[in-house]
Amino acid sequence: MGKLPRIAIAGNPNSGKTSIFNRLTGLSQTVGNYAGVTVEIKEGRAERAGRAFRVIDLPGTYSLAAFSQDELIARDYVVEERPDVVLDVVDATNLERNLYLTVQLMEMRAPLVIALNMADLAEEQGVRIDATRLGRLLGARVVPTVGSQGRGLDEALEACAELLTGQADNPEKRPGPAPVTYGHMVEGEVARLALLAGSEERLAARYEPRWVAAKLIEGDAAVAARVRELAPEAAGVLEAEAADSARRIVAHFGADAATIVAERRYGFAAGAIRECVRFPSGVRRSLTERIDAVACSRWAGPVILAAVVYAMFFAVFKLGDEWGWLFGRSPKGWADALFAWLASAAAPLAQGWPLLGSLLVDGVIGGVGGVVSFVPLIFLLFLFVAVLEDSGYIARVAFMTDRPFRVFGLQGKSVLAMIVSGGLGGGGCAVPGVLAARTLREEKDRLVTMLTVPFMNCGAKLPVFLMLVGAFFPDARARMLLLLWGLSWLFALGAAWALRRFVIRGEQTPFVMELPPYHRPTLRGALTHAWERTWTFLKKAGTILLAVNVVLWALMSFPRGAPERSALPSPAADASSGATRSGDRRSAELGNSLAGRLGRLLEPAGRLAGFGWRENIALIGGLAAKEVIVGTMGTAYSLGEADHENPASLSQRLTADPGWNRLRALAMMIFVLVYSPCVATLAALRRETGSWKWPAFATLYTTALAFVLAVAVYQGGLLLGWGLS
């Protein structure tokens, strides 16, 4: 793809940029890698009438002031990488603010083609735009498009091709858009400074001098740094002159230069609109206004929000997991069945080569299956989130829930991630929860959200709770589960508050957010979006998860064979001396494995919280997935092969065990609630944060917190004399 002409797509968020990119490139998309950057830049290939282009989707931004990472990336791409064409997607129903970005691209003299998107909606609203005239005024082709239906895209590509031909015919002078004039007084200052900047050869070869001048007057630090680099001798003079200009502007207008320059950009946009656009007479209440009058109102708003969230949650878990609507099984059921079948197909192998068989069945198939069986849930979740995003409702969610969440240093959009992770108390999963945090644009808020969603009661913790509650609190099941649910929110919000205060410090991101007009989401758009996110997740998280699962398998399988003498506590030790029950043998093997030894090594610490070596092993196994805890405990407590995964029999076994009591159960449940996110979640965290630092941190801080809490509960309970009965 190296030699193809490059088209960079720029535009405001919500301008329909992504659907245009998807329409242009189809399935040829890849995620570009840019060092040190977590913002994804997607690339693809577009072909029209025998011409191929490389299309780059820049992050959606309102401005190119370079105050946020998105803006910096978009700007650097335009000025440093110099794409052959910048296709600026402009929302025709919201021209003034969209043209503000266009004006900035014009200032850079980027080779522009403008896609006047959502042209159909503008027409419906009675907004008449003279595209030809607007194009003449801006010095760029303006092509009306309807991105969601793919209309006008051929013409847009044609315009790009035309621009390229123009460049090829006239390589000396790149045809660019019309110069932006800054109006009274400011124009003179920019022109004067541009003259100085233009006389610096290396600087002028890279950047449009008028743009450099305007940026220096605005006080843009990144541009000033580039000037010092490219024109070290003249930089001092230039900066001093720029400061003088800024001072004169302040003296003249009584406001700082950045404000005046921004106002002049808006003035330029407003002027173009006055010339080329006719608005309908009389104000009509738009559909968006009518919806929001209810959907964001004080009383109905929260009720509707709760209903929407519940419906999403319900749909994801019922459709994905619980209802067998797809030929007798649920999608997750099919995935589970597939891996069960694979495991049984590999089982004969275990007879000839037990080690290989075990690795294949328990390590590889178990590990990959662990991820793939989540995929139906993740895909459905992404589908619903895409619908919420594309329709514009997610912005309303953030609007309504911002206030309560802000108390804890989070923001409105965090609520979705929390609920997906199990915030309603009835199951959920932190893996899609971590991924749902993508809707948060602010890096710090997103990080705090991702680090706290694992506290939620996910579906995998439930079997552990059900088993222990069933055994020790049989007459208070509902109350105990309610308590655990309340604790999960308490820990998540408390941790968010503490993280924001002590770890991820700094100013809370200001909340200045567009509430875009409601749009009917298209199925095609939502499916593309959901599939793309699912696939990225599968590729990257899957490989990590597989590796970690193999390691965990090795820990629990080596060294093999019966344990030597009676290093094990009873009843496992008794078993090795002659009993032949397979459950006892498995228990003994597990006790003798590295994980078992680690479990016993940790006994002194575990005992503080009331855990024995078996619990320690189970909790280590639970790192792979919390579901494993019950099964591993079953093995460790020497339940027979047939029922070692059945929580009921383990419940009975524990109730009968004199070492177990309510207090121990409570401490264990709290530990399970809080301690390290499972490997799948950690893999998702690694994928989303781009480094191992945060997953490592998440493991350590949650496990430390869990230990402290469990010890406090157990020791405090002992002191108060609880639970001994």
Add this chain to the structure above:
Amino acid sequence: MAGARPLCELAAGREAVIRSLGGSGAIRQRLLDMGITRGAELRVERRAPLGDPIEIRVKGYYLALRHEEARDILVEELAAPPAAGPAPCGQGDCGRGAGRGCGRGWRHRLGFGRRGG
């Protein structure tokens, strides 16, 4: 005509002209970029269920911002248009004094102040 006052004091349904923009750095630039420029007209659409953030209509689109940010925007209120009248109840502002929404609130008490006090 009343003098300029902070945007966060305006009741839902009121219209105003922006007179000046305070604040500094990234947040100020962001507000400018979103069209909070002097002379621009805006209308307070509603407040969120808990009173904060607020939603305004400016330059033909809808923008949500917190009181924290709205406090830095000084506006001059326009006379209420005859048709609109006072904001209807349920739009988030009934039963509270117009100026009350500007309180600094929990975030500051808990130490999340953006400007470091």
